[in-house]
Structures are given as structure tokens and as C-alpha cells.
Amino acid sequence: MLSRITKRKFKAMCFYMSSWLLGCFAFILLYYFGTPNVFSFSFYLYIIQFSIFTGLSQGIYDILILQDDKDHRSVIPSLLIRSLYLSLTIVINISLCVFIEHLYSTGSLISENSLTALCQHWSENSTRAFAIYSFLLGYLITFIRSVHKKFGTRVLINTVLGKYQEPTEEERVFMFVDLRQSTALAEELGNFKYSSFLRDYYHYLSNCCEENHGEIYQIVGDGVVLSWAMKKCIKKPRPIFCFEDLILCFQRLAPYFQKKYGRIPSFRAAAHCGKVIVSEVGNFGSAMAYHGDAVNTTARLQTLCSQNNYEFLISEELLLKLKKMEKYHPENKGIMELKGKKRNIFAYTLDFSLDNRKNIS
Numbered sequence: 001m002l003s004r005i006t007k008r009k010f011k012a013m014c015f016y017m018s019s020w021l022l023g024c025f026a027f028i029l030l031y032y033f034g035t036p037n038v039f040s041f042s043f044y045l046y047i048i049q050f051s052i053f054t055g056l057s058q059g060i061y062d063i064l065i066l067q068d069d070k071d072h073r074s075v076i077p078s079l080l081i082r083s084l085y086l087s088l089t090i091v092i093n094i095s096l097c098v099f100i101e102h103l104y105s106t107g108s109l110i111s112e113n114s115l116t117a118l119c120q121h122w123s124e125n126s127t128r129a130f131a132i133y134s135f136l137l138g139y140l141i142t143f144i145r146s147v148h149k150k151f152g153t154r155v156l157i158n159t160v161l162g163k164y165q166e167p168t169e170e171e172r173v174f175m176f177v178d179l180r181q182s183t184a185l186a187e188e189l190g191n192f193k194y195s196s197f198l199r200d201y202y203h204y205l206s207n208c209c210e211e212n213h214g215e216i217y218q219i220v221g222d223g224v225v226l227s228w229a230m231k232k233c234i235k236k237p238r239p240i241f242c243f244e245d246l247i248l249c250f251q252r253l254a255p256y257f258q259k260k261y262g263r264i265p266s267f268r269a270a271a272h273c274g275k276v277i278v279s280e281v282g283n284f285g286s287a288m289a290y291h292g293d294a295v296n297t298t299a300r301l302q303t304l305c306s307q308n309n310y311e312f313l314i315s316e317e318l319l320l321k322l323k324k325m326e327k328y329h330p331e332n333k334g335i336m337e338l339k340g341k342k343r344n345i346f347a348y349t350l351d352f353s354l355d356n357r358k359n360i361s
Contacts, residue, residue: 008211012063015145017055023137024051027130046097050134053093058138061085062145086138090131094121167279167291171230173318174217174295175239175271176302177205177246182222185263193261198222200257201265204249212242217290223302227290230273230321237322239271240350243312247352270301272315272345300338301347308333316346328352 024047032043061082073081098121102114121127179185179201186194202219209216209226217225228238250257250265257264274294281289297315305313310333319330328350336347 008207009063012145013056013059016059016062016141017052019141019144020051020055020058020137021048023141024134027133027137031126031129042101046101049097049100050093053096054089054134054138057089057093058086058141062142082142083135086135090134090138094127094131167277169275170278171273171275172278172290172294173228173230173233173239173271173273174290174298175214175226175228175243175269176298177224177226177243177267177269178302178306179222180266180268188263189261197257197261197263197265200260204253205246208242208245208249212238212245214238214242217288225295225298233322235323237324240314240322240325240328243269243271244352268302268305268309268311268313270298270305270313271318272298272301273318273321297338297345301336301345304336304338304347310349311352312350313347314350316348319348325350 028043028047095118098118099109099114102111102117103109106113108114179198185197189197202224205224206216213232214226214228217227219225226239226242232238246267254264272294274292274297276290276292276294278288278290301313301315304310313333314330316332319325330348330350333347333349335344338344
């Protein structure tokens with residue numbers, strides 16, 4: 001079975017190859033519309049081969065060389081290196097496709113005839129136009145993936161479609177995750193080292209959230225608000241799986257954090273569900289916002305979780321809607337009085353001890 005990291009990298013590779021396929025087919029429709037090339041099987045085979053080769057090449061650079069992370073070099077060197085890599089990739093892959101096409105027709109990959117065919121191919125205006133288009137397409141794909149990583153699939157698609165320009169009601173699950181002893185940790189590490197600590201902490205937390213089909217709604221200081229559509233949590237308790245993954249993830253990373261910072265992240269969380277209004281707020285620099293009692297109630301639960309030193313606190317309303325919760329041995333903590341709320345709720349703690357954890361590769 002593939003590990004989650006491998007699955008994430010495989011999905012990213014598929015994104016690059018499918019994006020190149022769509023982009024190259026768009027070029028065919030734009031450049032060759034109304035010409036015989038639109039109906040040529042060999043031409044489509046050429047485009048498919050080029051898309052796969054170039055998608056893999058760009059994926060290797062972003063996912064394996066840059067480790068699917070931000071390029072930490074300054075802007076100008078980063079752009080120059082990426083541009084050089086992309087240019088060489090396009091030239092090599094176009095040439096390779098010509099050689100492969102020559103192999104199909106003559107049985108010889110590299111010969112005097114294939115080199116002549118390559119020179120003739122590069123002398124055509126359509127080839128040079130395609131190379132320039134591919135260079136721009138490569139940057140467009142990188143931009144789209146960067147935006148996707150920053151905002152998530154759902155927010156990106158719904159923003160493009162304009163779904164939340166008008167307020168919409170949805171039933172969602174919210175989970176507030178709070179870093180323990182953050183004030184003492186900030187004093188001990190200092191501003192710069194503490195900022196680096198938070199960056200590493202949120203990097204791995206966001207991976208766990210993505211792998212469990214969640215969304216990061218807000219990051220406020222040392223706390224983060226995660227969210228799921230309720231319909232995605234009916235068959236699997238994804239928020240609970242996400243918190244469990246967080247525990248296992250930072251257990252595996254304990255040597256790294258101990259060596260780099262001398263401290264290991266520990267956290268607590270609270271979860272609740274309910275109907276909220278989703279809307280896009282602001283004009284310039286707009287953002288998605290959730291308005292409703294569910295968000296406020298989850299925040300109050302998280303405060304109680306911290307005050308009573310619980311690891312995880314879940315509302316009865318959410319607990320009853322999730323399946324496969326018996327393994328976590330929910331323990332009723334009675335009625336919780338929430339500050340500023342007229343309606344009190346029943347809350348439960350969950351047991352995430354070693355015996356209850358699933359094996360995650």
C-alpha cells in the first residue's frame with residue numbers, strides 16, 4: 001500500500017500531466033482550428049507524448065527537487081533557474097517527440113534522417129510558437145498550483161465560479177486546534193526561532209488536514225481553525241482522523257523538533273458542527289467567512305478544553321452524527337456552560353491512547 005506522502009506526490013504528478021494535456025489540446029484548437037492537423041492521429045500522439053514528458057519534468061522539479069515547498073531562494077535567482085529548467089525541458093521534450101515519431105516510421109531513433117527532420121521541425125513557425133506557448137503554460141500551471149495550495153480546491157473552484165458572492169447556508173464541522181504553552185515557548189525560543197517553529201508546525205498540520213479532506217479556515221497566532229462539510233464526515237469521522245493523524249505525525253517528527261528547537265509540539269482541540277452562512281467578504285483582498293453559532297460554540301469549547309486540560313473535546317451534537325466513534329471511548333463530561341451563550345451543551349472527551357490508534361503508513 002502506498003504511503004500518504006507517496007499518494008500526495010502521485011496526485012501532484014497527475015495534476016501536472018493532466019494540466020499539460022489540457023493546455024496543449026487548447027493550443028491545437030486555437031492554432032490549428034480548421035486545418036487538417038486537427039484530425040491527424042500522429043499529431044495528437046505527438047502532443048500526448050510531449051504533455052506527459054513535460055508534466056513529469058515539471059513535477060520532478062517542483063515535487064522532488066523543491067520538495068513540494070516554496071522556493072526559498074530570492075526571487076530573481078529562482079525565476080532564472082526555473083526559466084532555464086523549463087526552457088531546456090521544452091526543447092528536449094519536443095526533440096524527443098520528433099525522434100520517437102521517426103522511430104515509429106523508420107525503426108531508427110537517432111540517425112541522419114531524424115536529425116534532418118528535427119532541424120526542419122524547429123524551422124517551422126508552428127513549432128516555435130508552440131515552444132513559446134509551452135513556456136508561458138508552464139508558469140501558468142505553477143501559478144494555479146500555488147493558488148490551489150494556498151486556498152484549497154474548494155475555495156479556489158467556488159471563487160472562480162462566484163458561488164459565495166451571495167451568502168449561502170451550509171452545515172459544516174469546525175475544529176479548533178490550539179498549541180499548548182505557546183507563550184512560554186515564544187519566550188524561550190525568541191521571535192525568529194519561534195516563527196520558524198510555527199512555520200514547521202503549520203506545514204505538517206496542513207498536510208494532515210489536506211490528507212483528511214479538510215480546509216484551513218483561519219490561522220490566528222498559535223491556533224488554527226479547520227473545517228469540513230458535514231456531508232464529507234458522514235461515512236468517516238474525518239475531523240477525528242485528522243487529530244489522530246496530527247498526534248502520530250508529530251510523534252514521528254519528535255526527533256526533528258527536539259534537535260532543531262529543543263521542544264516538541266503538543267496541542268489540544270475541540271470540535272462542533274452546525275449550520276453557518278458562507279460568504280465572500282471584502283472587495284480588495286477578499287476572503288471566505290463563516291458566520292454562525294457553530295463557529296462561536298467551537299471557540300468556547302476550545303477555551304474549556306484548555307481550562308480543564310482536556311486533549312480533545314467534542315460536542316454531543318457532532319458525536320451523534322459521526323460513525324465509528326466507539327474506539328475512542330467517548331466520556332461524557334456533562335453540561336458545559338459556555339461563556340456568552342444562553343444554551344449550554346453536552347460535551348465528551350475522546351481517548352487517543354496508543355491502543356486505539358490506527359496504523360498509518
